Each structure stands twice: as structure tokens, then as C-alpha cells.
Amino acid sequence: xxxxxxxxxxxxxxxxxxxxxxxxxxxxxxxxxxxxxxxxxxxxxxxxxxxxxxxxxxxxxxxxxxxxxxxxxxxxxxxxxxxxxxxxxxxxxxxxxxxxxxxxxxxxxxxxxxxxxxxxxxxxxxxxxxxxxxxxxxxxxxxxxxxxxxxxxxxxxxxxxxxxxxxxxxxxxxxxxxxxxxxxxxxxxxxxxxxxxxxxxxxxxxxxxxxxxxxxxxxxxxxxxxxxxxxxxxxxxxxxxxxxxxxxxxxxxxxxxxxxxxxxxxxxxxxxxxxxxxxxxxxxxxxxxxxxxxxxxxxxxxxxxxxxxxxxxxxxxxxxxxxxxxxxxxxxxxxxxxxxxxxxxxxxxxxxxxxxxxxxxxxxxxxxxxxxxxxxxxxxxxxxxxxxxxxxxxxxxxx
Amino acid sequence: xxxxxxxxxxxxxxxxxxxxxxxxxxxxxxxxxxxxxxxxxxxxxxxxxxxxxxxxxxxxxxxxxxxxxxxxxxxxxxxxxxxxxxxxxxxxxxxxxxxxxxxxxxxxxxxxxxxxxxxxxxxxxxxxxxxxxxxxxxxxxxxxxxxxxxxxxxxxxxxxxxxxxxxxxxxxxxxxxxxxxxxxxxxxxxxxxxxxxxxxxxxxxxxxxxxxxxxxxxxxxxxxxx
Numbered sequence: 001x002x003x004x005x006x007x008x009x010x011x012x013x014x015x016x017x018x019x020x021x022x023x024x025x026x027x028x029x030x031x032x033x034x035x036x037x038x039x040x041x042x043x044x045x046x047x048x049x050x051x052x053x054x055x056x057x058x059x060x061x062x063x064x065x066x067x068x069x070x071x072x073x074x075x076x077x078x079x080x081x082x083x084x085x086x087x088x089x090x091x092x093x094x095x096x097x098x099x100x101x102x103x104x105x106x107x108x109x110x111x112x113x114x115x116x117x118x119x120x121x122x123x124x125x126x127x128x129x130x131x132x133x134x135x136x137x138x139x140x141x142x143x144x145x146x147x148x149x150x151x152x153x154x155x156x157x158x159x160x161x162x163x164x165x166x167x168x169x170x171x172x173x174x175x176x177x178x179x180x181x182x183x184x185x186x187x188x189x190x191x192x193x194x195x196x197x198x199x200x201x202x203x204x205x206x207x208x209x210x211x212x213x214x215x216x217x218x219x220x221x222x223x224x225x226x227x228x229x230x231x232x233x234x235x236x237x238x239x240x241x242x243x244x245x246x247x248x249x250x251x252x253x254x255x256x257x258x259x260x261x262x263x264x265x266x267x268x269x270x271x272x273x274x275x276x277x278x279x280x281x282x283x284x285x286x287x288x289x290x291x292x293x294x295x296x297x298x299x300x301x302x303x304x305x306x307x308x309x310x311x312x313x314x315x316x317x318x319x320x321x322x323x324x325x326x327x328x329x330x331x332x333x334x335x336x337x338x339x340x341x342x343x344x345x346x347x348x349x350x351x352x353x354x355x356x357x358x359x360x361x362x363x364x365x366x367x368x369x370x371x372x373x374x375x376x377x378x379x380x381x382x383x384x385x386x387x388x389x390x391x392x393x394x395x396x397x398x399x
Numbered sequence: 400x401x402x403x404x405x406x407x408x409x410x411x412x413x414x415x416x417x418x419x420x421x422x423x424x425x426x427x428x429x430x431x432x433x434x435x436x437x438x439x440x441x442x443x444x445x446x447x448x449x450x451x452x453x454x455x456x457x458x459x460x461x462x463x464x465x466x467x468x469x470x471x472x473x474x475x476x477x478x479x480x481x482x483x484x485x486x487x488x489x490x491x492x493x494x495x496x497x498x499x500x501x502x503x504x505x506x507x508x509x510x511x512x513x514x515x516x517x518x519x520x521x522x523x524x525x526x527x528x529x530x531x532x533x534x535x536x537x538x539x540x541x542x543x544x545x546x547x548x549x550x551x552x553x554x555x556x557x558x559x560x561x562x563x564x565x566x567x568x569x570x571x572x573x574x575x576x577x578x579x580x581x582x583x584x585x586x587x588x589x590x591x592x593x594x595x596x597x598x599x600x601x602x603x604x605x606x607x608x609x610x611x612x613x614x615x616x617x618x619x620x621x622x623x624x625x
Contacts, residue, residue: 196594203590
């Protein structure tokens with residue numbers, strides 16, 4: 001036992017060092033791109049950071065404590081020791097809250113999607129009234145607080161640069177480009193409808209998890225003698241396309257016991273299961289096919305992206321937002337490149353007359369800045385300081 | 400009744416009981432109605448909070464009336480009496496939300512948030528527009544429907560003087576009103592307002608949901624009576 005503990009501590013140290021090295025490398029690359037203004041290589045840098053982020057998010061699964069993890073919750077896994085423990089002096093085994101699809105259901109996670117945490121922590125089915133008022137509310141405050149703080153600091157930068165599901169969609173786009181297949185652009189109305197629908201999804205999952213969770217706390221079983229309430233308490237997770245993707249990838253890599261995951265379905269309600277649900281898989285299929293033709297399709301309706309947008313682009317939060325995309329109107333010739341290259345078909349950058357042009361559906365991938373051929377027309381500002389700007393790459397090519 | 404037993408001060412005990420149930424059971428029981436109504440009329444954040452407050456004030460008024468009646472009839476009050484009364488009060492609540500659902504669908508009455516000028520002008524006074532009578536009547540009829548914690552509180556309150564009995568029920572109502580329901584009402588209004596393309600459909604769904612829930616309450620009560 002002592003030997004195992006010692007080994008875990010060593011692994012945790014390795015993890016900490018790896019995360020530190022990854023972050024330092026990403027930082028050096030970011031500085032290099034800033035100093036040398038490697039404008040046209042931004043997409044490559046983004047891909048690199050996305051891959052590093054995915055590795056960091058799921059690092060715990062790569063080095064499991066007892067070989068193949070049988071189920072997602074591993075209270076003594078290295079990732080728990082490394083990151084997700086002892087926040088405010090309490091164990092925090094579900095992983096650090098992040099506003100990306102860092103799925104809870106995947107084993108060995110270092111971080112957890114804040115949507116799962118909000119749904120689960122609002123009124124957890126496992127809590128009693130007394131424990132809810134202490135640890136339950138504290139956990140909820142940590143998850144919600146981190147969501148607001150991270151949204152204010154990074155905004156939807158998470159979507160463009162860190163989200164594992166975003167990487168999945170970007171890889172599909174790269175595959176489509178390799179096969180020389182043209183993408184589809186949605187009509188403005190359809191895009192707007194998708195964009196607005198994410199707020200309805202947030203409202204729906206919030207209301208459902210509150211109603212179901214509260215009733216569970218009050219001791220009312222909604223569906224007697226079944227575990228359905230347990231699943232419905234996290235309603236969005238039962239339809240999220242990222243959940244089966246991560247579970248299946250981990251299963252395929254041998255870091256999660258798929259037999260166990262597949263066995264966790266419940267009787268007559270065969271559609272619902274703990275790790276994989278038929279609804280999840282169908283939605284993943286639809287999103288995969290859709291994302292192959294339509295760039296970043298899921299990002300347009302993603303409720304997590306919507307939540308970040310709510311706390312970074314609307315009302316009082318907008319002024320506090322740290323990362324901004326600005327435009328100098330005098331330098332813009334209305335060529336429309338920014339509109340065409342945008343993976344989520346944001347039109348505000350093209351339409352708005354200068355100043356802060358960051359839109360709620362902009363994933364801050366800075367593809368528009370990268371491709372804008374007018375020197376300093378589009379700028380990326382962090383806390384009011386320009387760290388990256390568009391460059392006249394057409395002239396450079398001619399030279 | 401652990402809260403009432405644990406806290407010696409009856410006023411504080413009633414308020415605490417209200418807060419506890421407001422945080423859990425009340426919010427869960429009221430949320431579907433209030434959310435459907437907010438969706439039905441297309442309220443935003445502020446209006447959502449105002450509507451929820453008016454709904455809660457309706458409940459507090461109802462509790463005050465029930466408290467007064469209980470204080471006056473303290474000698475005949477029992478769980479059986481409450482059970483008998485509850486069947487009929489549920490019918491009133493069911494009927495009220497059906498009517499509210501129908502008015503939303505028919506857009507007969509404005510609430511100050513209606514977009515079509517015609518529907519706003521349709522015989523609705525300024526007072527009605529400022530004070531949402533539908534939200535109040537929904538809360539009032541809901542308050543008249545006795546829930547198990549309120550029955551327990553009433554049985555506890557009738558052991559005190561008549562004035563104290565009324566104060567205790569009102570304090571319970573104030574406690575339940577200070578629940579996350581207020582914030583959830585506002586947050587839902589805020590979120591739904593961010594989807595103006597779906598407003599018409601949301602309004603229809605909200606109205607229809609109220610009718611369906613009203614019918615469910617109505618039939619449940621009638622089936623018990625018959």
C-alpha cells in the first residue's frame with residue numbers, strides 16, 4: 001500500500017512537470033508568434049495548442065494508477081492528487097471546472113465540463129438537505145465562480161483553442177479539405193436560429209436539473225424503483241455528442257473498460273445508460289456528418305459556448321472581458337475575407353464599423369485576423385494591449 | 400417538523416421552515432408554472448424577477464388568509480379538514496392556470512411586455528399592465544393549495560394566539576418567497592429573451608404547458624373527489 005502511494009506521488013510529480021512543460025512550451029510559442037508576428041502560421045499554432053490541451057485535460061487517463069480504469073470515478077488517481085483535490089480544504093474529485101467539453105464520464109480526467117458540474121451540483125441527487133447546505137452549495141459556488149471568472153478572462157477562447165470537441169470538428173474540416181470537398185455555408189437566418197437555440201438549451205437543462213434535483217433532495221422519487229432520475233438530473237449530458245466520443249476514444253485506446261461502460265444501461269429504458277446512450281451516439285453521428293460539411297457546426301448551438309458568451313459578451317460582463325477582437329474601420333476595404341473564413345460564419349466583424357467587434361458566437365480562433373490582408377485592420381487585444389494583428393501577407397507573397 | 404422542534408423561537412422557526420422548503424420543495428413545485436408563464440409572455444430578466452415576486456406575493460396573501468381562517472377556526476382544525484379542503488383548492492388552482500394558459504394563447508390580455516400594440520390596448524388598464532394580475536392569481540391560488548409543510552405549520556401555529564397564528568403563516572410565506580425561484584425566474588427570462596426568433600413558439604409552448612398542467616391538476620383533484 002505504501003509502495004503504491006509512493007508510486008502515485010511520483011506519477012503525480014511527473015504529471016505536474018508535464019503540465020508545466022506543456023504550458024511553458026505553449027507560452028514560448030505564443031511569445032514567438034507575437035514577437036516574430038508569424039501571422040500565417042497561427043492555424044498551426046492553434047492546432048498544436050488544441051492537441052496539448054486535450055492531452056492535459058485527459059492526462060489522468062494516460063497514466064492510470066491501476067492499469068485500465070474500470071469506471072470514471074477514481075478518487076485516488078494521479079489527476080486527483082495533481083489538480084482536482086483540496087480546493088478550499090475539501091476533496092474535489094470530479095476534476096477542476098473548465099468551460100470546455102472536458103467530459104466527466106471519461107475516466108482519468110483532470111478537468112470536468114462545467115455544464116456537468118452545474119447540472120449535477122445545483123441539487124445533487126445524492127445530497128440530503130443538511131449536507132447540501134454545506135458542501136453542496138460550496139461545490140456549486142466553486143463551479144459557477146470558475147465559470148464566470150474563466151469566461152471573463154478568456155471568453156470563448158476556450159472554444160477556439162482548448163475544447164477537445166472543437167479539435168474533433170477542426171480535424172473533420174482538415175479531412176474535408178484534404179479530400180478537396182467544398183464546405184456548406186448556412187443561410188444567415190439558419191445560423192442565427194442555431195445561435196439563439198443554445199440559450200433555449202441552457203434554459204431547458206437548467207430548469208430540468210433544478211426541478212429533478214430539488215425533488216430528489218426533498219425525497220420525491222420521480223420515477224420509482226429505477227435509476228432514471230439519476231440520469232435525467234444531468235439532462236444535457238444524455239444528449240451531448242462529446243460524451244460518447246470521449247468514452248469511445250478512451251475505450252478504443254484501452255484506457256477505459258468498454259465492456260463495463262456498455263453494461264451500464266438500465267432495463268426497459270435501454271436508450272439511457274451511464275456512459276453511452278443511444279441518443280448520445282445518434283447525435284454524435286449527426287454532428288459528425290454535419291461538421292464534415294459545415295465548419296464548427298456544434299459550436300453554433302453549444303450551450304457551453306452560450307454560457308461563456310453570456311458571461312463575457314452580454315450586459316455588465318462585456319466591459320470586463322479581457323480578450324477582445326478590435327477593428328480599425330479606416331483600414332477595412334470591405335473585401336469580406338473575414339466573413340468567408342470564419343468557421344462559425346460570424347458577420348459582426350464585417351458589418352460593425354470599427355472598435356470592439358467580438359461577437360457572442362465568435363470562438364476567438366483569430367482566423368479572420370490571420371487571413372485579413374490589411375496591416376493592423378483586425379487586432380487581438382488582451383487587457384487593452386494588442387498582442388496580435390493582421391498583416392499584409394499578399395505583399396509578402398509577391399515579394 | 401424537525402426545524403420547528405429545533406428552534407425555540409416560533410417566529411424564527413416558521414421563517415426557517417419557509418426558507419428550507421423554499422430552497423427545495425416549493426421551488427421545484429412552483430418552477431414549472433412560473434417558467435411556463437414567463438415563457439408565455441416573453442418576459443426578460445427584470446420582468447421575470449418582477450413576475451416571480453408578484454407570484455410569491457400572491458402566495459403570501461393566500462397564506463395570510465389561510466392563517467386567519469385557521470386562527471378563527473382553531474378548534475375544528477385537523478389533518479382531515481385540510482385534506483378535504485385541499486381537494487377543492489386544487490380545482491381552483493387548476494382552473495386558474497388553464498384560464499391563464501388560454502389567455503396567453505389567445506393573447507387577450509397584455510402584461511406590459513406584449514409586443515403587438517393591439518393586444519396591449521385590448522381593454523387592459525395601466526394598473527393591470529404594471530401589476531401582473533395573472534401572476535398574482537396564479538400565486539394566490541397556488542398558495543391556497545395546501546402543501547404538507549404548510550399543513551404541518553398550521554397545526555403548529557394554531558397552538559398559539561390568533562395574531563401569532565397569522566404572523567407565523569405569513570413568516571412561512573416570506574421564507575418560501577426568498578428562494579432561488581426569484582433568481583431562476585429572472586435567469587430564465589433573460590435566457591429566453593436571447594432567442595427572439597423563437598418567441599412566438601415559446602409563447603405558444605408556455606401557454607400550452609400551463610393548460611396541460613392545469614388539466615392534470617384538475618383531473619387529479621376531480622378523480623379524488625369522485
